[in-house]
Amino acid sequence: MALPSCSSTILLYNNVVLTSIQKDVLVGTLLGDACMERDKPTHNSRVRFDQTYPNHEEYLLSLYEIFKDFTGTPPKIQERKPDKRTNKIYKTIAFKSLRYSMLNYYYDLYYKYDENNKRYKSVPINIKELLNARALASWIMVDGSIESYGSTQLHTDKFSFNELKLLQETLSIKFNLRTRLIKKTTRTMSDSNSH
Known part of the structure; x- marks a missing residue:
């Protein structure tokens, strides 16, 4: 093929x-909390979904099921920088769509x-x-x-x-x-x- x-x-x-x-x-x-990214006006946009892990993992995964056909990779768990107020390190789970017109x-x-x-x-x-x-x-x-x-x-x-x-x-x-x-x-x- x-x-x-x-x-x-x-x-x-x-x-x-x-x-x-x-x-x-x-x-x-x-x-x-969802956000969009677009590097330049002539470029296409993508959407990013990001939630606290593990508290909102199930919700984020439900969003991924809705948009998975528009993504290149499954959700990833990431560590944030320490919170300035508490100095705690939190984790997030996130995914981005590909860029589409x-x-x-x-x-x-x-x-x-x-x-x-x-x-x-x-x-x-x-x-x-x-x-x-x-x-x-x-x-x-x-x-x-x-x-x-x-x-x-x-x-x-x-x-x-x-x-x-x-x-x-x-x-x-x-x-x-x-x-x-x-x-x-x-x-x-x-x-x-x-x-």
Whole structure:
């Protein structure tokens, strides 16, 4: 059996499409800890998933099952540098996708550049159209926690106040969820009860 030529390989990479499940999980996890990489505007993007090991290994492996057709290698366990606050050394388990042109759309949705050309993560302007129940569940799984009084807390400290207001509006309109911002830590909280 002959191997595909270089031009055939490039064509295969450019014709790859995400399933609806992969799109939803990507939308939700990018609101949380998932991140994207793109070396230059002319290069294609890739997504990276990274979780604490061994605490969140099972969750990371479930993400890998969803995206494994887009990766070159299985998840790897890595040691982090010592935590500056505790001096403890933590481990993570992570995997990256290969670089695809289809991922450029998501990179452009979630990443902006400031006046110094420094990259930062942002909430997509069209988040109301993107966020559905599966994407919300993915966001909660990657960056949420349950508080002692039964509410779900979404950790969103990387976003601006206006972006948090957009997320609040989206959660209210699309899911009838009451939310409040916790100013001290700049996080949004979604109560588990609806209006």
